[in-house]
Amino acid sequence: MQSLTNRSKIVAKKEMTFTERLYLPAIFSGMLITLRHFFKRKATIKYPEQTREFSKIYRGQHVLKRDEAGAERCTACGLCAVACPAEAITMVAAERKRGEEHLYREEKYAATYEINMLRCIFCGDCEEACPKEAIFLTDRKVDSLYTRGEFVFGKNILVESLIKEKQVDVTVRETPDVAGFKKHKEYAHNIVK
Amino acid sequence: MTLSFLIYKTILVVIVFSITLLVAMYSTYAERKIAAFLQDRIGPDRAGPFGILQPLADGIKMFMKEEVIPSASNKALFIIGPSVFILTACMTGVVIPWGPPLTIGGTEYSLQITDVNIGILYLFGVVSLGVYGIMIGGWASNNKYSLLGAIRASSQMISYEVAMGLSIIALVMTTGTLSLAQIVEQQQGWHWNILIQPLGFLIFLICAFAETNRAPFDLPECETELVGGYHTEYSSMKLGFFLFAEYINMFISSAVISTFYFGGYNMPFIGRFVSDPNGLAILGVVFLFSKIFFFIFFFMWVRWTLPRFRYDQLMNLGWKILIPLSIANLVLTGAWMMRYEIAGLFVK
Numbered sequence: 001m002q003s004l005t006n007r008s009k010i011v012a013k014k015e016m017t018f019t020e021r022l023y024l025p026a027i028f029s030g031m032l033i034t035l036r037h038f039f040k041r042k043a044t045i046k047y048p049e050q051t052r053e054f055s056k057i058y059r060g061q062h063v064l065k066r067d068e069a070g071a072e073r074c075t076a077c078g079l080c081a082v083a084c085p086a087e088a089i090t091m092v093a094a095e096r097k098r099g100e101e102h103l104y105r106e107e108k109y110a111a112t113y114e115i116n117m118l119r120c121i122f123c124g125d126c127e128e129a130c131p132k133e134a135i136f137l138t139d140r141k142v143d144s145l146y147t148r149g150e151f152v153f154g155k156n157i158l159v160e161s162l163i164k165e166k167q168v169d170v171t172v173r174e175t176p177d178v179a180g181f182k183k184h185k186e187y188a189h190n191i192v193k
Numbered sequence: 194m195t196l197s198f199l200i201y202k203t204i205l206v207v208i209v210f211s212i213t214l215l216v217a218m219y220s221t222y223a224e225r226k227i228a229a230f231l232q233d234r235i236g237p238d239r240a241g242p243f244g245i246l247q248p249l250a251d252g253i254k255m256f257m258k259e260e261v262i263p264s265a266s267n268k269a270l271f272i273i274g275p276s277v278f279i280l281t282a283c284m285t286g287v288v289i290p291w292g293p294p295l296t297i298g299g300t301e302y303s304l305q306i307t308d309v310n311i312g313i314l315y316l317f318g319v320v321s322l323g324v325y326g327i328m329i330g331g332w333a334s335n336n337k338y339s340l341l342g343a344i345r346a347s348s349q350m351i352s353y354e355v356a357m358g359l360s361i362i363a364l365v366m367t368t369g370t371l372s373l374a375q376i377v378e379q380q381q382g383w384h385w386n387i388l389i390q391p392l393g394f395l396i397f398l399i400c401a402f403a404e405t406n407r408a409p410f411d412l413p414e415c416e417t418e419l420v421g422g423y424h425t426e427y428s429s430m431k432l433g434f435f436l437f438a439e440y441i442n443m444f445i446s447s448a449v450i451s452t453f454y455f456g457g458y459n460m461p462f463i464g465r466f467v468s469d470p471n472g473l474a475i476l477g478v479v480f481l482f483s484k485i486f487f488f489i490f491f492f493m494w495v496r497w498t499l500p501r502f503r504y505d506q507l508m509n510l511g512w513k514i515l516i517p518l519s520i521a522n523l524v525l526t527g528a529w530m531m532r533y534e535i536a537g538l539f540v541k
Contacts, residue, residue: 027499035231042233043234044234046235046238
């Protein structure tokens, strides 16, 4: 059969020639290969001093954004939980009481919102599904922790701070392009036809 | 036997001993660095600049570790094993001429601890004693992996010592002496023995790899088959002794290879630039050590290039290839030495 790629090799267990049976030429060429590696540039990144260069749109730990007035954007619609392929997101919705307008932007909000960071695959589908521009993946890395329970991040970790300086900048991910794309829900790959 | 002679010999012994240990210590560091560099990594670089304090840290770690002596083991033999191994490893440096004699205040000080006139035989005897350390240690552990490792080590040593001895006999035939000092003196300038005995050198080199239990002949301690081989049950400094003695062995075999085949402390054409005998002596030591370091590097280079032999391949190589080859080398050397007499038989 003719191969399609022309990359396959015909393997035959043929008798070795005298020079092959000596092994010394093969050993010599092998040692030249290792010697060449001796002088090559090393692949090591000395971690605490150097860090690997991150992609501009690196998808790391999530953030739940607040609006300009400091109220939470999330309305606990659950689209992110539905979109999540790893089923890492759970939430409990609650109704906004009178006097809580400065805390929650709309009448419904997430009383609890948890992401299991061990399940999360950082695909960004939650961000894409969110109609309220509430959840974003950021360039922060998820910390190393000691127990499995600690990796279930609640609102205390996920919701961004009220202090402006401590808030996470997501302008790289929240671009006009993204907003325009999100307007057309038919582009979303998880749409049910 | 004057007092000054005793003092001078004692100082020499201490210096050689400490240099041996120092080189062995830094061989562990060099091994890790070279392994890393050959694999496109950096290697240890945290303890001190470029990690040069790493051997020290490793040594302290070895001392601080818990010492476990298995209850089923033979305690006396368990302790004697590593002691014998490191003792024999340290004893071999005695007969190696480290440099030409130094002249201080009219007296000549030889840089060889003792010029035994059967230096080669002494070397051989001590090296073959080394296997007892492994054998005793492996046997006393009362562990099947240790025992298998020890058996492998001893059979491997015995097999390769034959070929090694035969290749040395060819060398002795051409040099006509068993004294290491004289062998080195004969290699003045560029008259290195490698030019006379290339095949003998190759056989000796391969056997040296097998004798020091280095890859590709590291079957006595191959992790993939025998956990740790003969030192499976060892911990703390007793394990350290086993590992350390192997590096000493490597240093000594590098020194022996340089002495036998690469002119020892000789360097071609150096006599044209330096005429002061003391300067030449010190340069000779430097040359010998650079040759030794090259061979230590070579040992490591080979280790991180070649895969391990299978046990039957090892025995095949030893008995069916190296021994016949070394016998052929012996015959060829003899024929070359008697070439005029042989020619005389045919041309009357």
